[in-house]
Amino acid sequence: MAPHSNFRRALLLALLGIALWFHNNKAFLAGPGGPVPKGLGNERSAPELRSIERAAGVDAAAEPVTGESSITEEILAGISVAFSLLSKAIACSAIVGTGPLVGLWSSVALGFASLFGMRPGVVAGSAAVVVVPLGAFTAANGLGLVPLVVLLAAAIELVAGLVGFARTLDLVSKEVLAGFLNALGLALLVSQFGALSTPMGFALAAICAGLTQFLPSAPIPSSLVGLAVATAVGLAFNFDVPTLAMKAKDPAAFAGGLAALPPFQLPQMPSMDDVQLALPCAISIAFISLIETLLAARVVDDRKFFYDENGELVMQGTDPETPLSVDVPTSTILSLAAGNGASVLLGGFGGAGLVPQTVLNLNSGGRGQWSIGSYAASMVIFALVLAPFVGQISVPALAGIMVQVSLDTIQFVPTFDAIKDAFEGKEEDAKIKLAILVITAVLCYQVDFAVGIVTGVALDK
Numbered sequence: 001m002a003p004h005s006n007f008r009r010a011l012l013l014a015l016l017g018i019a020l021w022f023h024n025n026k027a028f029l030a031g032p033g034g035p036v037p038k039g040l041g042n043e044r045s046a047p048e049l050r051s052i053e054r055a056a057g058v059d060a061a062a063e064p065v066t067g068e069s070s071i072t073e074e075i076l077a078g079i080s081v082a083f084s085l086l087s088k089a090i091a092c093s094a095i096v097g098t099g100p101l102v103g104l105w106s107s108v109a110l111g112f113a114s115l116f117g118m119r120p121g122v123v124a125g126s127a128a129v130v131v132v133p134l135g136a137f138t139a140a141n142g143l144g145l146v147p148l149v150v151l152l153a154a155a156i157e158l159v160a161g162l163v164g165f166a167r168t169l170d171l172v173s174k175e176v177l178a179g180f181l182n183a184l185g186l187a188l189l190v191s192q193f194g195a196l197s198t199p200m201g202f203a204l205a206a207i208c209a210g211l212t213q214f215l216p217s218a219p220i221p222s223s224l225v226g227l228a229v230a231t232a233v234g235l236a237f238n239f240d241v242p243t244l245a246m247k248a249k250d251p252a253a254f255a256g257g258l259a260a261l262p263p264f265q266l267p268q269m270p271s272m273d274d275v276q277l278a279l280p281c282a283i284s285i286a287f288i289s290l291i292e293t294l295l296a297a298r299v300v301d302d303r304k305f306f307y308d309e310n311g312e313l314v315m316q317g318t319d320p321e322t323p324l325s326v327d328v329p330t331s332t333i334l335s336l337a338a339g340n341g342a343s344v345l346l347g348g349f350g351g352a353g354l355v356p357q358t359v360l361n362l363n364s365g366g367r368g369q370w371s372i373g374s375y376a377a378s379m380v381i382f383a384l385v386l387a388p389f390v391g392q393i394s395v396p397a398l399a400g401i402m403v404q405v406s407l408d409t410i411q412f413v414p415t416f417d418a419i420k421d422a423f424e425g426k427e428e429d430a431k432i433k434l435a436i437l438v439i440t441a442v443l444c445y446q447v448d449f450a451v452g453i454v455t456g457v458a459l460d461k
Contacts, residue, residue, distance in 0.1 A: 005091060007355045013197060017146045026191075044127070045242075052113075054415070058319075066281075066394060071370055073364075073366075074365065074366055074367065074370035074371040074374060075367035075370060075371070075374040076220055076221050076224065076364065076365070076374075077220075077221055077361055077364035077365045077366030077371040077374070078361070078366060078370070078371040078372065078373065078374025078375035078376075078377070078380050079224060079226045080110065080223045080255050080361075080364045080372055081123055081357050081360055081361045081364070081366065081371070081375045082359065082374075082375045082378035082379050082382065083109060083223070083224060083227055083378075083393075083398070083401070084223060084327065084356075084360055084398070084401045084402065084405060085123075085125050085126070085354070085357055085375075085379075086104070086244070086379075086382060086390065086393070086398065087124060087244065087395065087398040087399070087402070088103075088104030088105045088125075088128070088402070088440075089106070089107050089125065089126040089379075090104070090244065090247070090248070091103075091191070091281035092126040092127070092128065092130075092131040092349075092351075093126075093373030095128075095131045095132065095135040096131050096134055096138055096143075096146065096349050097135065097138050097139070097143060098143065098347075098349065099253065100248040100253040101253055101260060101383050102347060102348055102349065103126040103131075103349075104126075104379050104382065105262045105295075105346045105347065105348050105379075105383070106125065106126050106343045106346070106349055106350060106351050106382050107124075107125030107126050107351060107376070107379050108346070108376050108380055108383075109339050109340075109343035109346050109348055110124040110125050110336075110339035110340070110342075110343060110351045110352075111124060111125060111339075111347075111372060111373075111375050111376025111379065112173060112339075112342075112373075112376045113333055113335050113336075113338045113339030113342055114339065114372050114376075115369050115372060115373055115448065116333035116335055116338070117118050117331030117332065117334055117338075117394065118293075118297075118331070118332045118335040118336070118353070118372075119296075119297040119300050119301070119327075119332050120300070120354050120367065120368040120369050120372070121300040121356040121358065121361060121362060121366055121367055121371070121372070122293070122296045122297050122300055122324070122332070122372075123296070123354050123358045123361050123366075123375060124293065124335075124339060124351060124352060124353045124354060125351050125354055125357065125375075126349075126351045127289065127292065127351045127352040127353075127354055128188070128191070128460070129288045129289065129292055129352060129449045130285050130288070130289055130349070130350055130351055130352055131285075131349065132347055133281055133284050133285055133288075133328070134146065134149065134150075134281065134285060136281075137149060137188070137278075137281040139302070140461075141277065144268075145274055145278050146267070146346045146349055147267040147277045147281075148267065148270050148274055148284075149278045149281050149282045149285065150282075150340055150341075150343065150344050150348075150349055150350040151267060151340075151341060151344055152275070152278055152279060152282035152286075153282040153283075153285040153286040153289065153350060154337045154338075154340040154342060154344075154350070155337075155343040156282060156283060156286035156287075157286050157289065157290060157333055157336055157337035157340065158333075158334065158337040159328050160286070160290055160333055161331075161333030161334040161336075161337060162330075162334075163334060164330065165331060166294060166330055166332065167291060168232070171457050171460075171461065172453070172456075173436070173456075173457075173460050174297070174414065175253070175418065175433045175436045175437040175460065176436060176437075176440050176453060176456035176457055176460060177295065177458070178411040178414045178415060178418070178437050178440075178441075179436070179437045179438065179439070179440025179441035179444065179452065179456055180291075180295065180440060180441070180444055180449065180452065180453055180456070181295075181355065181409055181410065181411050181446030181451070182410050182411050182415060182437075182441040182445075183440075183441045183442075183445035183452065184292075184355060184356070184409055184449070185356070185406045185407070185408075185409030185410035185411075186406070186410060186441075186445055187445060188356060188402060188409065189402075189403060189406035189407070189410075191385070191402075192205075192399040192402050192403050195242075195395050195396045195398075195399035196396065196403075197400060198240075200234070200239040200240060200241050200243065200396075201239075201241050201395075201396035201437045202235060202396070202400070203239075203396075204230045204234050204239065204241060204394055204396040204397050204399070204400065205230070205396045205397065205399045205400035205403060206232075206400065207224035207226065207229060207230045207233060207397075207400065208223075208227055208230035208396075208397045208398075208399075208400025208401055209400040209403050209404045210226070211225055211229055211230075212225075212226040212380070212400065212401055212404045213404055217305045219422035221364035221365070222364075223360065223364065223404070224364075224403050224405070226397070226400060226401065227393070227397050227398065227400075227401060230396070230397035231392070231393050231397045232396045234397065235392070235394075236433070239394075241394050241395065241396050242394075242395045242396075243350065243391060243392050243393060243394060243395060244390060244391050244392075244393050244395060244398075245391030246393065246395075247395060252389040253387075253391075254388055254390060254391030255387060256383070256384055256385060256386070256387035257384065257387075257389055258384070260383045260387060262346040262347045262348070263347060264345060264346070264380075265344070265346075265347050266323065266345070267338035267344060272310055279388060280303075284401065284448070284450055285350070286300075286455070287450045287454075288352070288448075288450040289340075289350070289351070289352035289451070290333060290336070290352075290450070291327060291339040291354075291449075291453050292335075292352045292354070292355060293299070293333070293336050293352050293353030293355055294332065294353070295331060295353070295355055296353035296354060296358040296412075297332050297353065297399075299355060299358055299362075300358060300362065318396070326433075329421075330352075335391060336352065336353065339351070341354070348379060355409060356402075356405040356406065356408070356409045357405070359374075359405065359408050359409060360401075360405050360408075361409070363425055415437065418430070418433060418434045418437050419434060421433075421434070422434040435459075436456055436459050436460050437456075439455065439456060439459065440452050440453065440455065440456030443455050443456070
């Protein structure tokens with residue numbers, strides 16, 4: 001009964017996604033003679049982008065983010081992101097049921113693929129929204145079909161890129177975006193509670209989170225300083241807290257060396273029964289990974305703008321007279337598909353663009369491809385060279401970084417503004433907007449991220 005139920009849910013998601021795509025691509029389908037499709041080269045108004053900025057957790061009144069960072073800042077930002085993703089990648093491996101380093105190699109594949117087409121600054125890697133449905137699939141069917149599921153998801157993402165799925169992101173309103181980010185941040189926060197269950201673990205996490213929050217991000221990312229200090233405190237006072245090596249199922253996982261290299265794997269030709277079994281999970285993974293990757297790209301776009309004295313939107317490092325065009329390129333989706341396909345060859349399970357790590361990358365000074373290349377290379381170094389040292393990193397210290405990232409992800413100000421507007425009655429549809437935000441957040445957190453986003457978009461339209 002469960003496989004049929006999953007298939008029906010996946011089919012419903014696919015049909016809703018197709019309907020939404022057709023709704024937003026009438027001009028695209030009209031052919032070259034029609035108007036320019038929305039989301040491809042169209043200019044957004046300043047008020048519209050200001051609302052998107054608020055939904056992405058960006059304070060438009062704050063000091064603008066600089067358009068360029070030094071190579072050193074970029075590299076350090078990438079290292080900080082790699083450390084923040086380290087425990088998450090290992091946790092993702094545990095959810096799927098693979099070895100502890102499989103999540104790292106999945107992140108490596110997606111990281112290097114991001115250098116070829118993905119929006120600069122977007123961090124892609126092992127993602128909870130991917131491994132949660134994949135973990136449920138492997139619990140019922142084993143690990144044998146994981147490569148097929150990921151390859152099918154990559155194929156769906158490839159088709160989505162070719163047909164212009166990026167334009168569909170225009171359907172995601174600021175209320176749906178805020179609801180999704182609230183659920184994502186809350187899920188990330190709750191996932192760290194286990195590491196905070198002891199007084200010593202809570203203390204180390206608080207030290208790391210406090211330093212991450214209050215230290216300046218340059219020249220060394222504050223999260224990197226917080227991680228080093230908290231781990232050193234734990235070692236100096238001999239705190240009884242788990243390390244990454246202690247959490248790994250395989251004691252040799254952090255031995256390092258060439259033995260840690262993943263075996264090159266070519267997937268076997270599947271049967272039609274295997275495809276039918278794997279397709280529902282692949283559709284769900286593809287849909288939510290596309291949405292989260294595009295949202296991460298939108299966050300990057302929003303962080304590169306500020307408002308001049310005339311209230312006009314200006315992109316950092318550009319001529320204020322130059323018209324702005326904010327879009328999410330098709331190449332971002334194609335890069336995601338390529339990364340997921342490549343991860344299968346490394347024995348991985350794919351992933352998606354990561355909103356929390358993208359926020360951390362931007363806050364740490366990561367603006368371009370140097371930070372992404374540094375992040376991917378750092379993951380390789382962690383696995384091959386520094387594995388014994390990485391294994392000694394305190395799990396609560398890493399949890400401290402993730403707590404801070406989760407708090408940065410949760411949309412406190414937009415949510416409180418929506419509640420205030422709904423009760424003050426400033427806008428006629430304020431209560432409807434609040435309901436959409438709440439319903440999206442609850443469904444994303446309690447049911448499924450894809451179900452929550454699709455439902456929120458459907459209610460909004």
